Amino acid sequence: MLVLGIESSCDETGIALVRADGAGVPVLLSHALHSQIEMHQAYGGVVPELASRDHIRRVLPLTQQVLDEAGQTLADVDVVAYTRGPGLAGALLVGAGVACALGAALGKPVLGVHHLEGHLLSPFLSADPPEFPFVALLVSGGHTQLMRVDGVGRYEILGETIDDAAGEAFDKSAKLMGLGYPGGPALSRLAEQGDPAAFKLPRPLLHSGNLDFSFAGLKTAVMTQAKKLGDGLEPRKADLAASTQAAIVEVLLKKSITALQRTGLRRLVVAGGVGANKALRSQLNAVCAKAGIRVHYPELHLCTDNGAMIAMAGAMRLQSGLQQATRAYAFDVKPRWPLDSL
Structure with a gap:
């Protein structure tokens, strides 16, 4: 079975082709x-x-x-999967419209895929794919969630952000420092030159007793510190970036370890754009190695939005029998679509 995946939820256009045969992990072509x-x-x-x-x-x-790179044609495609949500409504409509038009023209079924499920399952595209069950830390641009994953479509939310997500904290803090767009990667690069202990910034909800997140207060603290520095911000910018990153990473790290302890699971999956952060990976790897916990990530180039994760998620849902592709080509999109509603 060849699955064509189309991702268009925000500011990346991603297309991919995967082959799914039997019960094995689908292969990215x-x-x-x-x-x-x-x-x-x-x-x-x-x-x-x-x-x-x-x-x-x-x-x-x-x-x-x-198709050319895979040596295939449109006629060879068995299913067209596309991002149905969440995301920007207009952007989602482009992908959904093209997918359903292709399906109708070819007489092939289509399948709407949840964008966050794509991120969640993206580590299965790596050279070291995980096995179920596992705890997942999903840290994409607008979402920060911890969940227990027992299989495809079997997700239990353990904790999530109550305001700004980790990615938003990176981006908004970077903007306050005048680092431009996209802010998160720029802040992370600058942080490599700074002292993570230079500024005492809050770690919101770190000792809350639950697994929820909150990063709005951190953003406010960064803004306050930047204003306090005034004209002196420029020479201290790397230190402020490093201190901001350290606060975010510590919260993500400690909440993830707590989730593993509470569930008794020994496997952690980290997915989403923030999962590419070097400091987060380094600290998670060190702590988990000491505790005998396996950690899995998507390949670096598949951390951001991409078509491969949509094709993979679509193929895995079809393999699991959870969902059937359809030849009903009327479509809608879901700009807001909680993952636990699947």
């Missing part, structure tokens, strides 16, 4: 990705209308590129 970062930099953030228009321009050429 090819994928292509176009990032809109350069286009949105002038505005300091994603402009939804521009994002949607760019998806329209990119999706079909990228699809042809992926």
